[in-house]
Amino acid sequence: MAIIPLDAPAIPQVPFVTTFVTAHPIITSVVAILLLLYIYCYPYTEYTLAYRNVPGPPSSSVLFGNLPDIVHDQTVPAPMQWFRQYGTTIRYSYFLGAHRFTTTDARAVEFIAQHTDLFVRPPQLSRVLGWAFGHGILTVEGEAHKRQRRVLNPAFGAKAVRGMMPIFWECAYALSQKLDGFLDSSNDVVTCPSPPVPVDRVPGARKIDVLKYLGQATLDINGRAGFDYEFGSLEERPNALAESFNSIWTEMKVTIVAILIDCYAEKLPLREIRLIEHYRGKTRAIADDIVQRKKRDLQAEFTEKMDRKTKMGDDLVTLLLRANMVPDLPASQKLSDEEVRDQITNFILAGNETSATALAWGLMRLAQNLRVQHKLREELMAVTEDHLDYDELMALPYLDKVTREILRLDPPVPGAPRMAAADVVVPLATPIRGRNGKMMDHVKLRKGDQLVASMIEVNRSKELWGEDADEFKPERYDKEHPTTLKVPGVWGNVMTFMGGPHNCLGYRFALAMIKSILFVLIRNFEFEELPSKPVFLYKIGVVLRPYVEGEESAGLQMPLLVRPVQQAE
Numbered sequence: 001m002a003i004i005p006l007d008a009p010a011i012p013q014v015p016f017v018t019t020f021v022t023a024h025p026i027i028t029s030v031v032a033i034l035l036l037l038y039i040y041c042y043p044y045t046e047y048t049l050a051y052r053n054v055p056g057p058p059s060s061s062v063l064f065g066n067l068p069d070i071v072h073d074q075t076v077p078a079p080m081q082w083f084r085q086y087g088t089t090i091r092y093s094y095f096l097g098a099h100r101f102t103t104t105d106a107r108a109v110e111f112i113a114q115h116t117d118l119f120v121r122p123p124q125l126s127r128v129l130g131w132a133f134g135h136g137i138l139t140v141e142g143e144a145h146k147r148q149r150r151v152l153n154p155a156f157g158a159k160a161v162r163g164m165m166p167i168f169w170e171c172a173y174a175l176s177q178k179l180d181g182f183l184d185s186s187n188d189v190v191t192c193p194s195p196p197v198p199v200d201r202v203p204g205a206r207k208i209d210v211l212k213y214l215g216q217a218t219l220d221i222n223g224r225a226g227f228d229y230e231f232g233s234l235e236e237r238p239n240a241l242a243e244s245f246n247s248i249w250t251e252m253k254v255t256i257v258a259i260l261i262d263c264y265a266e267k268l269p270l271r272e273i274r275l276i277e278h279y280r281g282k283t284r285a286i287a288d289d290i291v292q293r294k295k296r297d298l299q300a301e302f303t304e305k306m307d308r309k310t311k312m313g314d315d316l317v318t319l320l321l322r323a324n325m326v327p328d329l330p331a332s333q334k335l336s337d338e339e340v341r342d343q344i345t346n347f348i349l350a351g352n353e354t355s356a357t358a359l360a361w362g363l364m365r366l367a368q369n370l371r372v373q374h375k376l377r378e379e380l381m382a383v384t385e386d387h388l389d390y391d392e393l394m395a396l397p398y399l400d401k402v403t404r405e406i407l408r409l410d411p412p413v414p415g416a417p418r419m420a421a422a423d424v425v426v427p428l429a430t431p432i433r434g435r436n437g438k439m440m441d442h443v444k445l446r447k448g449d450q451l452v453a454s455m456i457e458v459n460r461s462k463e464l465w466g467e468d469a470d471e472f473k474p475e476r477y478d479k480e481h482p483t484t485l486k487v488p489g490v491w492g493n494v495m496t497f498m499g500g501p502h503n504c505l506g507y508r509f510a511l512a513m514i515k516s517i518l519f520v521l522i523r524n525f526e527f528e529e530l531p532s533k534p535v536f537l538y539k540i541g542v543v544l545r546p547y548v549e550g551e552e553s554a555g556l557q558m559p560l561l562v563r564p565v566q567q568a569e
């Protein structure tokens with residue numbers, strides 16, 4: 001053993017960190033990268049956030065921010081609780097320290113809805129949706145959007161929807177017949193994901209998952225009125241278009257994180273991505289066939305081979321092909337065959353689940369509010385016709401109030417995500433108190449900042465609708481609430497169908513469909529809550545989906561007790 005003399009010069013001490021770095025360069029690099037990432041994602045992002053002074057909830061997860069609060073199934077959506085706690089304009093944190101700005105301030109919402117040049121749909125979301133479902137109107141912006149919208153507008157006008165009423169009635173009555181069959185049948189057809197518990201077995205009535213059958217009816221309507229196509233969904237016929245469309249939707253789960261971190265989900269070497277491409281090919285082939293058939297029909301009509309009088313009315317695709325063929329439309333403004341084809345998947349995407357979900361929440365509200373249901377039935381029973389025309393249906397006053405209240409309280413699309421396309425100042429009608437205690441009458445956003453134009457929170461804002469904003473009260477429309485006149489929605493002073501240039505193109509179609517189905521169902525059936533009183537949870541996603549507490553694994557459902565109307569009254 002070497003002996004070091006006491007007076008020998010001291011060996012310089014190498015600090016532990018230096019020794020560790022030299023000995024473990026890889027671990028050190030990883031730790032350094034993670035540290036830098038952490039500083040970038042959290043303190044740096046927070047410090048440089050243009051709207052950091054806006055109040056909001058503390059983050060509940062380091063990695064996911066407040067995202068778990070939002071996607072967690074709940075009876076009151078988390079953002080609604082935050083608005084009530086922190087005021088009309090808030091921010092919350094998101095994945096990897098990113099933030100979202102959101103507001104129920106009427107002036108700010110209008111500003112966001114109107115300025116589609118300043119607030120675009122998040123490009124990463126549009127890109128992935130466009131890749132999977134086609135670059136139809138739902139995924140394009142700017143000039144491409146204006147061009148598509150110009151050609152599509154006539155197909156969605158009141159005149160066009162008037163011509164589709166026979167289809168709405170036919171499908172609404174087919175749905176009614178199907179429910180009737182369940183009530184009549186002595187055999188135990190499965191009408192719900194979970195069988196009724198003993199207390200829910202009520203003589204003369206049946207536990208039925210209304211969401212499932214409403215979804216079948218709206219899909220059949222969308223197919224027939226949208227592009228003259230038979231899904232045969234109410235008859236439970238296997239259908240290639242519905243199957244490939246649903247398969248794309250199912251596999252899309254894999255893209256969620258990629259969309260959040262803005263990486264090219266569609267380029268990932270994953271089995272799910274290949275599957276989406278496979279089903280997309282099938283969907284496109286069917287949609288292509290539909291477009292070519294429609295073009296041939298139109299050609300035949302032009303050459304007078306087809307008798308126009310025998311036709312029920314034009315479907316959306318025929319109407320848009322017609323608008324696309326107008327001679328004075330410049331070639332640069334016309335839609336290509338691929339663009340027409342992509343509208344088909346966009347119509348299914350935009351119009352089916354939204355309408356079925358609205359109706360399901362609506363029936364649940366009517367089941368919980370029997371007085372309203374009876375009053376509505378009284379109005380509808382007094383009508384002598386079974387098949388009203390569009391104007392007669394729209395003119396039924398209480399049906400209109402009930403529909404408006406259904407769509408206000410549970411808007412199927414709870415919020416529209418947007419990204420600031422430039423640095424922008426958002427004006428506020430109601431100043432808010434910032435985190436530094438000072439009042440703010442505007443909020444600055446930077447190019448690239450993410451925000452959500454909220455529907456449900458504006459529709460339920462107590463500042464706009466009063467203290468009873470959370471209650472189902474169609475009578476609130478007996479007189480107009482002056483504050484709600486400021487709501488910039490395209491219909492009914494609610495945000496449900498959005499406002500501005502991106503407002504829902506199909507809102508008249510949706511209203512006619514919803515009202516005709518309510519008309520038929522309420523005249524024929526009594527809807528009640530199940531005696532076991534299941535608690536319905538909102539699952540916030542693109543659509544505000546219903547789940548039953550404790551039965552989440554059974555998936556989406558809206559079980560109600562249904563009985564024929566004659567027995568109940």
Ligand code: HEM
Nearest residue numbers: 350351354355358412413416496497498502504505506510
């Ligand atoms: C209750 C049912 C419906 C609701 C609540 C609803 C709601 C909405 C909302 C909120 C938007 C704006 C989304 C955004 O900008 O991010 C939208 C857009 C759209 N909706 Fe609907 N919708 C419904 C039914 C329908 C139906 C039945 C159709 C067609 C058959 C349809 C077609 C469209 C289209 C094409 C757009 C895109 C408009 C554009 O960007 O110019 N919707 N819808």
